[in-house]
Amino acid sequence: MLSLEELAVRLFDAGAVRLGDIEAKIGRRTPIYFDLRVVVSHPQIMLSVAQHLEKLAKDINHELLCGVPYAALPLAAVMSINTNTPMIMKRKETKMYATKRILEGIFEKNQKCLVVEDVVTSGGSLMETVSTLRSEGLEVTHAVVVLDRDQGGVSVLKQNGIEVKSIFSLTGLLRILNEAGKISDETVDIILEHIKECQFSNLDFMKDNLEIMSL
Template sequence: MVCLLKELAVQLFDVGAVRLGDIEAKVGRRTPIYFDLRVVVSHPKIMMAIAQHLQILASEIDHDILCGVPYAALPFAAVMSVNTNTPMIMKRKETKLYATKKILEGVFEQNQKCLVVEDVVTSGGSLLETVHTLRKERLSVTDAVIVLEREQGGASVLKANGVDVKSIFTMSELVKILRDAGRISDETVEIVSDHIKECQFGMKDNFEHIIQ
């Protein structure tokens, strides 16, 4: 399993899902390392590998249905659904303004246990927003499986809101694998490590208004 994880990490780097540089992140701060897992949809073998690793994490969690956080995590959730014959629902970015006017697409029942699938957790905001929507629809949400935990406080924010997160990689694990594989330098590992320590998120930065 460890060898397979190392292979996956290198593949993600080689296809451009892991990028280095002084990059502006979604939350408006600069980051020395950026993850764009949307490119994985063009690499079916990598997408399957990610889904299989997420399935291993999911196998330890009691759940009835899956929901991927739009949009990057939707392909992973879809592959997991097909592979495990687990029903999936989809959260819309905005409520449908005509016909059914749904925010969730798919079939579900109140109190079903919904496992959320996400690509990357930094502040936890996107995942929290999805959790809030699912709970408003009377679904039980206590767990999420993700590809990468950036170790910048998002997992703690989610934990404080009743969501346990299991990840394939943490940021520290990933950069060490890439260093050992000769893809990045020791200096880059240090820069990323310093960035993790300096850029921490918490509820004060976050989204108390989402979980009301």
């Protein structure tokens, strides 16, 4: 397993960390964007990320794993194989034929399911998956994520009954990349100012959900 410092640098070099004035979800702009989908092309990085997530999950009581579609699905699959923990998958939409399921896989009501996510910003995407799992009768109280962007999403999730453990916080990741010479002090300052200005609350989370539903 790569150390946190090695993993951060490998993720940066693989293009999972992008810098610039980038359009994010629902038209928001950000000076830093994370695309963890690229790790599927880097088996050693994907394995190391999964191993770090497994370490976070070790003390969490769970019987099932569910990755938030789509970026976290391969990570959850690797975790499932490594730990011999059954996995279920949430579809983006309900299957309109045959089983007509929103969840794929075998599960029973009241089983404890651990959610796996790549990045938490506002907490909306993760909470959407949690809501589906809960509506199907599963017990969901924890999530493990690769990166907490330090923008309030973890607090929002906690208010909704989800404790989050992350491999990296954005602040910690910036420190590692800065010390490794990958990003400048000026870039760090710009991103930290963005984090300070763009904080999300439970009210923002509910507003975003209404906007998405109206699209």
